[in-house]
Amino acid sequence: MSARQVEYEVTLPVGHTDASGRVHRRASIRKMRGHEEALFYDPLLTPGRLVTELVKGCLIRLGDIDAITSDLVSQLYSADRNYLIVELRRITLGDQLQASYTCPSCGGETTVVEDLGSLEVRRLTNGSSPQAIAVTLEDGYEDRDGAVHREVQVRLPRGADEEFVSRTAEKDPLRARDALILRCIESFGALRRQALESYGIKILRDLTMGDRRLLYQAIEAQTPGVNFRRSIRCAHCNGQFSAVLEASGFFVLG
Template identity: 30%
Template sequence: MQQQTRCRLPGGGFDEQGRFFDEAELVALSGREEELLSDQGGASSAALVSTLLSRCVRRLGDQAPVSEAMARQLLVADRQYLLLKLRELSFGAEVRSSFTCPWPGCGERIDVTFPLAAIPVTPSQDKGPAYVLQLSEGAALDDGAGGLHREVAFRLPNGADQEALAHLVGRNEARALSLLLQRCLMRVGPFEAPGPGLVEALSPLARMEIERAMEQAAPRINLTMESTCPVCGHDYALPFDLQGFFFGELRINQELLYRETHYLAYHYHWSEHEIMSFTRAKRRRFIELLADEIERLNNER
């Protein structure tokens, strides 16, 4: 039973000394993390991911332990990648999910099963941390004093950006995008750390070119499920909500976590504290052993 793993991040980051790292070491969730995460009704899922990663990622490059602040600095795709690895390590590599067929007139409920390894991961080529882009002529920023500026420097969105934008996502996408641009733009022409006014002054074309350049530079996890509906026979592509799935799974399992903990405490007389430090796989292994033992005793009678 593997409870610890090492992996290479599709993006990677830079430590305080400016050294690049892309290796991570992680351990499976224990009952403690299952409980903590299934309890957090109000927190945004971006904040939960930071908490979870700081507890389960033991090392990033040669930095250990990993703080929540460090987890926030990881690129969006690296955080998704670590969640995938954590899910695999803690609860297995197979995902069972169900959804409604998006085709009009069908709407059938479909159960899907797929291995996490089937999710395509595209590492970034240029590791940054800063990227420079030349805007097209039509997209140049007019500074109002006769200057036209085409050079833009940016960094890629990370967990801190996700947390800062969490309250806007799904409510005001345009505002969320402007705020993201403002956070990630490092320089436009001679203007360092451009404020909201300068971001508003960018033309829609300029914004589109910057967003496209960010997408091309960023590592990517393709969370789109593509398949064929077994009922109506149409092909579909649906976004797979990885964070929602992960935390939904934990919420559903909280009841089970307490029942398993009670069962082990009752039979083995271990403390709640000890049992909660076990991973799910370890709890279940002991429960299986108990079941075998009870069956053996029954057969002897």
């Protein structure tokens, strides 16, 4: 009889940089247990915090870091956290996942059996560090003094950012997305950080829809990690549409 596998090694798309500057990308994880299942029924956990606690419970070590804490998992990039959730689902319940998508044209539901093992994973090359995403807006943002700002630099989001906007996401997903992007903006033209914080998400709401689309598309295209974007053929009208595989249904046991 073969030995039961307890640990599974995976390579994070980005990796965690410790205080000394070392990058840890190799992670050892274990299957989810009843302790992790119980987290889904904790009403005090927001979605962002739920991911943190799930990963913390199943992450055995990260590189040569054995002391896995909630704070450490909160500092991981969202790309790495999402990747770990996919891998936890795969080792715990298998690669096959039944997912439903709503056609934007006819409103019909199409059910697809997804193979999580075939999802594209974009990784940074060994030794490289995550770079800010640069976006040049077409119309830009006009500030109170009449100056127009078009050049935006956005850093990759971390778990702490997800946790910050998570409670808002349940009630207002658009506001949560804007708040997440705002937290990750490193520079916006010549605007000072104080001005960005003063304007709040208004600065994003004042952008034209074309510029907002440019910003969203650039972030999605340049962010490493699992590509959850799927191309779906509607079972009702036969139309082709793009949809996102939602991780929220990964661990439904019923």
